[in-house]
Structure formats: C-alpha cells, structure tokens
Amino acid sequence: MKLSDENEIRSFLEREGFTFKKKLGQNFLVDGTVAPRMAAAAADENTGVIEIGPGAGVLTRELSYVAKRVVAIEIDEKLRPILEKTLGDRKNAEVIFADVLKTDLRAVINGRLSDCEKITVCANLPYYITSPVILKLLRENLPVKSITVMVQKEAADRICAAVGSRSAGAITAVINYYAEARPLFFVPKTAFLPEPKVDSEVITLNLRKEPPVKVADEEFFFKVVNACFMLRRKTAVNSVSSALSLDKETVKAALLKIGADENARGETFSMDVLAKLSEELRYGK
Numbered sequence: 001m002k003l004s005d006e007n008e009i010r011s012f013l014e015r016e017g018f019t020f021k022k023k024l025g026q027n028f029l030v031d032g033t034v035a036p037r038m039a040a041a042a043a044d045e046n047t048g049v050i051e052i053g054p055g056a057g058v059l060t061r062e063l064s065y066v067a068k069r070v071v072a073i074e075i076d077e078k079l080r081p082i083l084e085k086t087l088g089d090r091k092n093a094e095v096i097f098a099d100v101l102k103t104d105l106r107a108v109i110n111g112r113l114s115d116c117e118k119i120t121v122c123a124n125l126p127y128y129i130t131s132p133v134i135l136k137l138l139r140e141n142l143p144v145k146s147i148t149v150m151v152q153k154e155a156a157d158r159i160c161a162a163v164g165s166r167s168a169g170a171i172t173a174v175i176n177y178y179a180e181a182r183p184l185f186f187v188p189k190t191a192f193l194p195e196p197k198v199d200s201e202v203i204t205l206n207l208r209k210e211p212p213v214k215v216a217d218e219e220f221f222f223k224v225v226n227a228c229f230m231l232r233r234k235t236a237v238n239s240v241s242s243a244l245s246l247d248k249e250t251v252k253a254a255l256l257k258i259g260a261d262e263n264a265r266g267e268t269f270s271m272d273v274l275a276k277l278s279e280e281l282r283y284g285k
C-alpha cells in the first residue's frame with residue numbers, strides 16, 4: 001500500500017475503523033514528496049531517530065529506510081493495529097504508545113537507541129503542543145544533534161525569526177539559546193488528510209554546543225525573556241517590572257547600567273542585551 005496516496009490511506013483507515021481526532025492534531029501527510037525530504041534532512045545510516053506522532057507511519061517508514069533505527073512515540077492506541085500493518089516489515093522501527101510530554105526521552109536514547117552514533121528528532125508535530133514539545137526536547141539537554149519538524153507556517157516564521165526583529169517572540173529567544181533554527185521547505189495545507197486550515201513549514205533546529213550568551217541562572221534568564229515579551233508595544237521597563245513584580249526604577253537602572261535604551265521595547269532586544277539585563281537584575285547591586 002502507498003501510505004501517501006490519499007485514496008489508499010483513506011480507505012485503509014476506514015477499513016480499520018479509524019476516525020481522525022482533531023484534538024490530537026491528527027492531520028496525516030498524503031503528499032508523497034514530503035516525508036522522504038524530511039527523512040533525508042534528519043537522518044543517515046548512523047542516526048537513531050525519535051519520531052513524535054507517527055500517525056499511520058508514513059514518515060516513520062521513510063525514516064526507517066535512511067536511519068539506523070527509529071523509535072516513534074504515539075499517544076493514540078487506536079493507531080496500534082494500523083501501525084502494526086504499515087510498519088510490521090520494518091525491523092529497525094518500533095512504536096512506543098505514550099504521551100511524548102510524559103516520556104523519559106533520555107531513557108529511550110540510552111536504551112533503545114544506545115547503538116546509534118548520533119540522535120536526531122523528526123516529526124510532523126501535533127500542532128496543539130508544538131511549543132511544549134520543542135521546549136521539552138531542548139530544555140532536557142538531551143544528546144540530540146538536530147530537530148527536524150513540520151510546524152504551522154506562522155510558528156515556523158516566529159521560531160526562525162531573528163531575535164530582536166518584529167516577527168520574534170519569547171519562544172524565538174528561548175530556542176535561540178539552545179539551537180540555530182532555519183526554515184527548510186514550505187508544505188501547503190493540501191498535503192494533509194484531513195486538510196487543516198493553515199499551511200505548514202518544515203524547519204530544522206541544529207543544537208548548539210554552547211549557548212550564544214553566558215548566563216549564570218538560566219531559569220531567571222528565561223523569566224526575563226518572557227517578561228520582555230509580556231506586554232508587547234509597551235516599553236521594557238513597563239513590561240519587565242509588571243511581569244517580575246519589580247519597581248520601574250530598578251528596571252530602568254539596570255537598563256542604564258548595561259547601556260541599553262531605557263525607552264526601548266523588550267521585543268527589540270538582542271540575545272546579548274537580554275542576557276546582560278538578566279544578569280544585572282539577578283546579581284547587580
């Protein structure tokens with residue numbers, strides 16, 4: 001069976017009694033060109049790949065042709081009989097039925113993928129948990145080389161924006177701390193069954209060896225980043241003081257001390273300014 005053929009996959013899923021669950025972000029790929037491109041970008045014969053949300057297995061299968069091993073994590077038990085049929089002959093691919101947000105990924109890497117030289121993540125992400133999944137992957141400091149994921153076009157634009165630019169958000173700076181993000185290719189909504197309301201894009205996050213800025217307290221740095229973006233169109237002084245319950249004079253003094261404009265808006269700050277502001281608010285006198 002051709003997993004990316006819309007009619008074939010539709011009648012196969014119908015025969016299996018499967019119905020799509022919107023709340024699980026179930027939009028399956030039916031454009032045969034997309035999964036091979038994602039797999040080629042994410043893996044080679046030495047790679048162990050973690051896939052999130054295999055669905056009917058279209059990307060999992062492609063990954064299994066290129067990678068050494070694939071472990072896919074799927075929340076929907078209803079897909080078990082389907083995946084047994086579509087992946088049964090792929091001996092280097094296995095599926096764990098679990099919620100990825102509750103899965104110990106380090107244990108997966110150290111166990112099932114322990115014979116792989118390098119580890120990557122590849123997924124057509126369920127969009128309702130795009131940010132939590134990416135942040136989990138980054139913040140757990142897993143030994144992952146890259147993350148190649150399909151996300152909504154709007155999310156891709158935000159994640160790949162330059163920190164300090166108009167399109168950036170707090171997520172841009174947080175991801176930038178861990179990884180270099182770049183867009184790979186556009187995928188129209190017509191590539192999915194059922195068709196979603198919006199287009200998508202495949203992006204790659206290449207994990208950094210070292211963060212681009214040095215901060216002594218990462219948790220506090222992320223609080224400051226979020227605080228800078230909390231009240232958009234307001235000055236950093238207003239946004240940060242309100243988000244962190246600090247008085248305005250303290251924030252103003254910190255900005256002056258680090259040589260930043262006291263009237264600037266937080267979303268215009270570079271990584272360097274964000275880091276200096278965080279250090280000054282945390283450790284300055």
Ligand code: SAM
Nearest residue numbers: 027028029053054055074075076099100124126
């Ligand atoms: N990879 C398939 C494809 O490209 O056709 C399916 C992608 S679909 C956008 C997202 C998949 O993620 C669905 O199979 C859905 O059931 C699964 N999923 C949703 N929430 C999940 C979670 N918390 N943990 C693991 N899988 C999840």
